[in-house]
Amino acid sequence: MTPLLTVRDLTLTKGATSYTFDAGTGLTLLKVARESGASTVSMAIAGRYKPVAGTIAVGDAETTRERFRSVALAGVTLIDSLERSVSVREAIREQVAWAQPFFSRVPKDILSHRLVEPWLEPLGLADLDPAVPVGDLHALDRLRLRVVLALISRRDARLLVVDDPDQLRSISLRDELLANLHDLSELIPVVVSSVNPDHAGIADAVIDLAHGKRATK
Template sequence: MNDGRRARHRSAFTLAANQVRVQADQPEPGWSFSVGTGLTLLRNSRENYHTALSLTLAGRRRPSAGSVTLEHRGKTVQKHTDLFRMVALAGAAEVDSLDRIVPVRAVLREQVNWASPWWKRVGKDLLDHDLVRPWLQPLGLDIDLRTKVGEIDPHDRFRLRVLLALVSRADAAVLIVDDIDQVRDMELRDEILTELRELSLSLPVVASTVNPDFSGIATRVIDLRTMGEEHEGGGRRAVTSTEPTELTEATDGDAASLAAGTSGAVPTASAAPTAQIPANQDQIPTLSEEN
């Protein structure tokens, strides 16, 4: 099992998108970038194939073009079936929306049961289960399991979705978190990013966002809104940083842009081209409304 005691000394890890397009009408050449250990933010334009990219990186769907490569523990995989098995995914309503009237205990027990061998009994103390216990401290999750999902606050609801993703992939190589902005509160978003940064000491984390990392929490930010650096062959590649870039204090114009889902702040890194907003783009509901 993957836990913080040994994950801090893991072998090399890389998740790379190679001219990936997630819709047929997405402009060529698609996105090319690579991420390593730590917390990576993928910054994109609003409604610009956010969820489709997260699902593709996690092996929940095939790319329309290009490929995703995962290097982990000396093994390299590209098949979406291998990615499906090795990548944990949270925050995408298509795969982890929660029934608000169900107690947290029932939701967690169901996930633990699915992730455990059929012959292994799941005890009463779910929080002390081997699949659950390692993640509670980095996530800061401490909730009454008798509480209904709809009665816990948005922060704990988001944490719960991350926990369920980690339980479902006990030996995950990486965690993908879709749309961290769905909490709709910048202070809460920073708290979640801080928790994900702590979690990334044990497991690489890749999160999608439309907003900058004003507080410099992430290990790196990859900007998918702009063209990447040209390289031989005419394609594009992303340029990533290994440390957060220091950001200047936001101006009134930045604040107005942030409210609209964009910002004039200088990004930490850049990647391949921004696609046109599709008419039927999936929209993730806010936690306060749906999850």
């Protein structure tokens, strides 16, 4: 089967280690080194960072610009941090407004919108209260919400990349998020970049970029 994501001789910065790997459907976990700039792998795959060498293809999206349009990215705080004082409804409405034609109506019940509703149940957000301020959400639900917003912003995404689930600072919460993303991967392929291994065996494939190893179920 032809892989969805193909990475060849990827060098992120001058003098850095190069990576070659493939990822297919389902949930793939990339185990990256515990160092500053670890998020650069996710950003390069998603077309938010141009590496110094190598190639990345998501299907036929091969250039940085093409991947920018084709890959949804969540979890990179520099890019998708949320204003804690706004409500969940406001955060989602703004993203929906940007994602659809300017003349399209944004419904009052924003959670029922076609760009929003499909992602809620797989991510464990079926009971999300849109009136709650973002800052009052549990840390896990805030990260889940960032995933939803990323998918809204790329309505035709071929791949979802989620960076740094370790920001939850709890292995049990991280595993809960990975389980949600595994459910979500039935709708869209998911690649997760993490400094920790897949202790619970949730991912369909694990690629250890720090040690050059690959494991699949």
